[in-house]
Amino acid sequence: MKYVKQFFIILIMAVLGGILNWLIPLPIPATVWGMLLMFIALMCGLVKLNQVEDTADFFMGIMPMLFVPLAVGLMDTWQILADYAMPIIIIVVASFFICYAVTGKTADIIINRKEKNHE
Amino acid sequence: MNNFLTFLSENAYFGAFLTIGLYYMYKQLADRIKFVLFNPILLTTATIIGLLVLLEIPYDIYYNAGSDVINWLLTPATICFAIPLYRQVSVLKTNAPAILISIFLGSLSSVGGILIMAKAFGLPWELYISLAPKSVTTPIASGIAGEMGGIVGCTVIAVICTGILGSIVTSALRKLLRIKSDIAWGLATGTASHAVGTSAVITVSDVAGAMSSLSIAVAGVMTVVIVPLLSVFY
Numbered sequence: 001m002k003y004v005k006q007f008f009i010i011l012i013m014a015v016l017g018g019i020l021n022w023l024i025p026l027p028i029p030a031t032v033w034g035m036l037l038m039f040i041a042l043m044c045g046l047v048k049l050n051q052v053e054d055t056a057d058f059f060m061g062i063m064p065m066l067f068v069p070l071a072v073g074l075m076d077t078w079q080i081l082a083d084y085a086m087p088i089i090i091i092v093v094a095s096f097f098i099c100y101a102v103t104g105k106t107a108d109i110i111i112n113r114k115e116k117n118h119e
Numbered sequence: 120m121n122n123f124l125t126f127l128s129e130n131a132y133f134g135a136f137l138t139i140g141l142y143y144m145y146k147q148l149a150d151r152i153k154f155v156l157f158n159p160i161l162l163t164t165a166t167i168i169g170l171l172v173l174l175e176i177p178y179d180i181y182y183n184a185g186s187d188v189i190n191w192l193l194t195p196a197t198i199c200f201a202i203p204l205y206r207q208v209s210v211l212k213t214n215a216p217a218i219l220i221s222i223f224l225g226s227l228s229s230v231g232g233i234l235i236m237a238k239a240f241g242l243p244w245e246l247y248i249s250l251a252p253k254s255v256t257t258p259i260a261s262g263i264a265g266e267m268g269g270i271v272g273c274t275v276i277a278v279i280c281t282g283i284l285g286s287i288v289t290s291a292l293r294k295l296l297r298i299k300s301d302i303a304w305g306l307a308t309g310t311a312s313h314a315v316g317t318s319a320v321i322t323v324s325d326v327a328g329a330m331s332s333l334s335i336a337v338a339g340v341m342t343v344v345i346v347p348l349l350s351v352f353y
Binding site: 007010011013014017026027028029030031032034035036037038039042043049052053055056057059060062063064065066067068069070071072073074075076077080081084087088090091092093094095096097098099100101102103104105106107108110111112114 | 160192199204218250259263267343
């Protein structure tokens with residue numbers, strides 16, 4: 001019954017997340033609402049970590065595999081990607097470097113300044 | 120051939136059988152080979168597409184034969200992402216300003232950069248929005264792309280390729296950019312290349328690994344807000 005209970009708690013968040021997605025006119029996916037609700041429930045102590053942990057670890061473990069059916073869907077939309085292959089590759093690579101540099105340098109500057117203030 | 124297709128479309132398991140079987144096989148191999156380009160998701164996807172094209176099986180038949188159930192499990196799995204987020208909260212408290220400001224600026228520059236480049240290249244909306252959230256972890260990125268009319272398959276592949284790129288270059292890039300602290304290194308890796316990049320720093324430094332893991336969740340949540348706001352300008 002342990003897993004039934006844990007799975008049920010997760011599904012409560014899924015349903016509530018769906019309701020929030022429907023009620024609130026923001027492009028926030030139902031799954032992300034569900035995730036935020038679960039996080040809030042854990043922070044408030046409404047849900048205890050050991051009430052969801054085992055099932056959560058199972059899901060986290062298999063999660064990469066769950067994306068395969070969506071990715072295979074590319075076979076039907078292949079043409080549009082092929083038409084824009086070069087721009088897509090450039091955007092993926094360049095945005096990675098931009099994001100990395102901005103995050104890393106910003107954090108480095110803030111941390112170094114903090115350490116200097118302590119000296 | 121038509122008989123074969125009819126048989127497959129009436130068989131409720133072959134899609135799940137292919138997906139789980141191939142993923143298991145590639146995952147076992149990947150754990151042994153430990154080579155970052157040998158990515159189980161990419162290999163499983165490529166193999167299944169190859170098989171379906173070769174045998175002239177339409178995607179819908181594959182999808183409805185149990186793959187829909189696998190896809191259905193994504194929602195509970197994404198919700199479970201709250202658990203590692205919750206486990207990371209104590210790490211967040213140690214350096215909150217540096218963490219929140221740098222992840223926010225990093226995520227903003229990622230989406231902003233993609234917006235500007237996509238406009239310059241004249242990408243259609245559906246491609247732009249498929250790429251916009253690609254720095255963050257797959258469940259969140261695919262949720263954003265799906266919600267806003269993107270091609271989710273494209274998002275999944277872009278996210279994984281970004282992660283692989285991150286895990287290959289993160290050590291060299293740190294030296295190139297002269298990032299001094301391990302904290303900053305972890306934040307940059309996790310924000311720009313989510314869990315796949317994280318796996319490359321976690322073996323080198325505990326601090327960087329913890330920061331990188333934390334960034335996956337924080338950048339994911341911030342990007343959920345940033346993408347719709349910035350996309351007004353597309």
